[in-house]
Amino acid sequence: MPSVVCMVVDDTPALAVEGLTKRHGSGAGAVDALVGVDLTFARGTFTAIMGPSGSGKSTFLACVAGLERPTSGRVLLEGTDVTGWDETRRTRMRRDRIGFVFQDFSLIPYLTAQENVALPAKLAGRRAEKQAVQLALARVGLASRAEHLPSALSGGQQQRVAIARALVAQPAVMLADEPTGALDSATAREVLRLLRSAVDELGQTTVMVTHDPLAASYADKVVFLVDGRVAGKMAAPSVDAVAAQLAHLDQLVGAGR
Amino acid sequence: MKALAVRSLRHRYPAAVATFIAALLGTAMMASFATLVESAFSAHEDDRELLIIMGGVVGGWSTVIVLFSIASTVGIVAEQRVREAGLLRTIGATPKQVRALIVYEAMVVTLFAAAAGVVVALAGGPALFDALQRGNLITSASSYDASLASPSMAAGVVVVVGTVAAWISSRRATRGAATFSLRQAEVPVRRLRWWRILLGALLIASGLASAIVTITVTGKATDAYAAMQTSGSASIVAGVGLAALAPWLLRVLATPLRPLLSGSGSGHLAVQNLTRRAGVLAGMLAPVIVFVSTAVGTLLMVGIDDRTLAAAGDPEGVGDTIAMINAVVIGMISLFSLIMVVNATVAVVVHRRPELDRLWRLGATARQLRTSVVLEAVVVAVLGIGLGLLGAMATAVPYSVVRHEGLVPNGQLWLPPFISAVAVIVTAGAAWGAQRRAAR
Numbered sequence: 191m192p193s194v195v196c197m198v199v200d201d202t203p204a205l206a207v208e209g210l211t212k213r214h215g216s217g218a219g220a221v222d223a224l225v226g227v228d229l230t231f232a233r234g235t236f237t238a239i240m241g242p243s244g245s246g247k248s249t250f251l252a253c254v255a256g257l258e259r260p261t262s263g264r265v266l267l268e269g270t271d272v273t274g275w276d277e278t279r280r281t282r283m284r285r286d287r288i289g290f291v292f293q294d295f296s297l298i299p300y301l302t303a304q305e306n307v308a309l310p311a312k313l314a315g316r317r318a319e320k321q322a323v324q325l326a327l328a329r330v331g332l333a334s335r336a337e338h339l340p341s342a343l344s345g346g347q348q349q350r351v352a353i354a355r356a357l358v359a360q361p362a363v364m365l366a367d368e369p370t371g372a373l374d375s376a377t378a379r380e381v382l383r384l385l386r387s388a389v390d391e392l393g394q395t396t397v398m399v400t401h402d403p404l405a406a407s408y409a410d411k412v413v414f415l416v417d418g419r420v421a422g423k424m425a426a427p428s429v430d431a432v433a434a435q436l437a438h439l440d441q442l443v444g445a446g447r
Numbered sequence: 448m449k450a451l452a453v454r455s456l457r458h459r460y461p462a463a464v465a466t467f468i469a470a471l472l473g474t475a476m477m478a479s480f481a482t483l484v485e486s487a488f489s490a491h492e493d494d495r496e497l498l499i500i501m502g503g504v505v506g507g508w509s510t511v512i513v514l515f516s517i518a519s520t521v522g523i524v525a526e527q528r529v530r531e532a533g534l535l536r537t538i539g540a541t542p543k544q545v546r547a548l549i550v551y552e553a554m555v556v557t558l559f560a561a562a563a564g565v566v567v568a569l570a571g572g573p574a575l576f577d578a579l580q581r582g583n584l585i586t587s588a589s590s591y592d593a594s595l596a597s598p599s600m601a602a603g604v605v606v607v608v609g610t611v612a613a614w615i616s617s618r619r620a621t622r623g624a625a626t627f628s629l630r631q632a633e634v635p636v637r638r639l640r641w642w643r644i645l646l647g648a649l650l651i652a653s654g655l656a657s658a659i660v661t662i663t664v665t666g667k668a669t670d671a672y673a674a675m676q677t678s679g680s681a682s683i684v685a686g687v688g689l690a691a692l693a694p695w696l697l698r699v700l701a702t703p704l705r706p707l708l709s710g711s712g713s714g715h716l717a718v719q720n721l722t723r724r725a726g727v728l729a730g731m732l733a734p735v736i737v738f739v740s741t742a743v744g745t746l747l748m749v750g751i752d753d754r755t756l757a758a759a760g761d762p763e764g765v766g767d768t769i770a771m772i773n774a775v776v777i778g779m780i781s782l783f784s785l786i787m788v789v790n791a792t793v794a795v796v797v798h799r800r801p802e803l804d805r806l807w808r809l810g811a812t813a814r815q816l817r818t819s820v821v822l823e824a825v826v827v828a829v830l831g832i833g834l835g836l837l838g839a840m841a842t843a844v845p846y847s848v849v850r851h852e853g854l855v856p857n858g859q860l861w862l863p864p865f866i867s868a869v870a871v872i873v874t875a876g877a878a879w880g881a882q883r884r885a886a887r
């Protein structure tokens with residue numbers, strides 16, 4: 191539990207990137223996926239990242255999570271520069287400080303729902319607290335499915351297990367890459383409500399990449415990327431406003447080529 | 448579908464390689480023995496029997512192992528296509544088309560491999576014949592005389608078995624509704640099919656029957672080699688029978704290990720994978736069982752024979768050469784089954800690339816992944832050794848009894864631990880090498 195003093199004084203953002211640049215390949219065939227991106231994500235906020243296909247959204251998440259090493263720039267996780275960390279340290283950071291939700295659910299097929307949720311702790315060599323695991327599953331409405339293997343769960347249920355897994359360790363940030371991309375709209379709404387409630391009730395800082403204006407409307411703020419650059423921001427996004435902005439951005443990309 | 452099959456082959460290189468290696472080496476071995484049988488027809492009368500025994504009996508043993516290995520490898524590969532099959536079906540491929548894709552692919556690969564195997568056998572057959580002749584087991588009156596017919600027949604059998612095995616395995620990929628199979632993609636928890644249980648039980652029973660016949664009938668015959676003919680195949684047949692039940696055996700035997708291993712993160716992953724995905728990892732277990740039971744059983748038999756032949760009466764005075772030829776041939780069969788261990792292990796582990804990648808994204812360190820994969824391989828190897836030694840007893844014990852060495856042979860007791868060590872090292876080594884390529 192953070193003390194009151196701590197909460198007042200400590201306004202370090204949960205996540206910040208400075209001049210983040212990522213170049214894939216080299217020479218004539220090089221692709222600049224990110225070009226000098228500066229962004230700050232305050233604690234307890236829910237940010238959506240949007241942009242045309244190929245604009246660098248997934249690359250951004252990968253760099254933040256330490257899956258890829260940025261070409262230049264810095265990634266600050268709760269004020270700590272993690273950019274230069276070696277593979278092992280970044281892996282530990284991912285396990286202990288970051289919660290991940292992927293489009294393809296990324297559950298381990300031979301582990302039950304509760305074992306999947308307990309996996310990061312298990313990998314860290316900690317005994318996962320049974321209660322915390324149960325609580326996380328209950329939070330996503332799957333307490334009764336704890337013993338099921340992923341193959342016995344629907345897509346929406348699998349994604350909710352993945353969210354429980356991301357939340358259980360109370361990570362500094364939760365990263366979600368098109369978490370509703372593989373779901374129908376009703377199930378997607380359920381998942382989005384869960385993400386929203388994690389932000390509101392647990393103060394979970396969340397960054398979500400999405401193509402869907404509806405999904406983005408659940409966030410506090412939308413950041414638009416085009417060709418690896420920040421092309422705009424929108425607070426309190428509505429579905430219509432986001433859709434209009436996206437259509438505009440698509441024109442920008444077309445004009446740029 | 449044919450064009451698609453050929454295209455998809457290019458993308459599934461490691462899996463195709465596994466089938467190719469099994470079919471190539473298998474055909475080479477089977478076809479070499481087949482040429483001996485063909486040569487027997489035109490051989491001198493005195494040599495006919497030996498050529499037929501060598502080609503037919505010993506060749507028969509190797510045929511059992513070869514066909515099992517090919518069916519097993521094709522099964523691993525088809526199993527790995529369940530997900531892709533679900534995907535194809537969601538975009539409108541009929542189950543029949545999907546099965547055709549899998550079957551056609553297996554047929555193309557085994558066809559090319561078998562053709563290459565025939566070429567190898569065209570050199571291997573004469574070499575085998577020459578060795579028999581130089582060992583004075585065949586008179587100089589006979590000469591190697593085989594056309595393309597016998598190797599081609601062996602090749603044909605390999606292709607047919609590979610294709611049929613693919614056809615049977617492909618059912619799994621297309622059972623159920625399309626979306627269902629996509630979702631179920633990863634761990635089909637299913638029981639062994641009845642025919643497989645029956646096949647395994649029959650093979651084990653026939654191995655036991657050979658053992659009993661050896662003690663009660665052929666062991667008492669005047670011909671010193673009668674016992675060898677019934678006894679030699681017992682461990683091979685029993686081993687293949689146990690291997691046919693591998694998925695079930697793995698699940699049952701690995702379950703008690705849960706508390707033992709699940710302490711660490713990597714052990715936890717390993718043991719869950721072993722028990723819940725026994726169907727997949729059984730592809731690794733089967734060749735280990737066959738290797739250990741074949742190598743230990745038959746090599747112990749050769750050793751016993753060597754020590755006791757004089758006492759048993761060696762009318763023709765060819766004991767030494769028979770022992771030598773036996774050692775070479777059995778060495779060859781053992782080597783083949785050892786290569787199949789590597790083949791299957793690599794095929795199983797390489798296919799786990801997406802899953803290992805997923806674990807890595809979730810925060811498993813490279814070292815944890817490595818430990819987990821190798822640990823799994825070691826557990827599979829140890830279980831395979833236990834079962835293999837059980838199978839080996841079907842040959843070694845009766846033969847030892849009929850040659851008056853008692854239940855336990857008098858010599859070569861270093862052999863079981865040695866073969867076991869080879870099995871563990873090779874399985875774990877192959878898994879380690881394969882995960883190195885699979886992980887980043």
Ligand SMILES: Nc1ncnc2c1ncn2[C@@H]1O[C@H](COP(=O)(O)OP(=O)(O)OP(=O)(O)O)[C@@H](O)[C@H]1O
Pocket residue numbers: 214215221222223241242243244245246247248249250
């Ligand atoms: N490993 C790689 N090698 C080369 N180029 C890459 C690699 N990964 C991504 N890129 C390129 O970087 C750019 C950004 O890719 P990224 O995956 O981040 O896009 P995205 O915004 O997530 O797109 P989408 O919405 O389609 O998922 C693209 O032009 C892509 O082709």
Ligand SMILES: [Mg+2]
Pocket residue numbers: 247248249
């Ligand atoms: Mg993307």
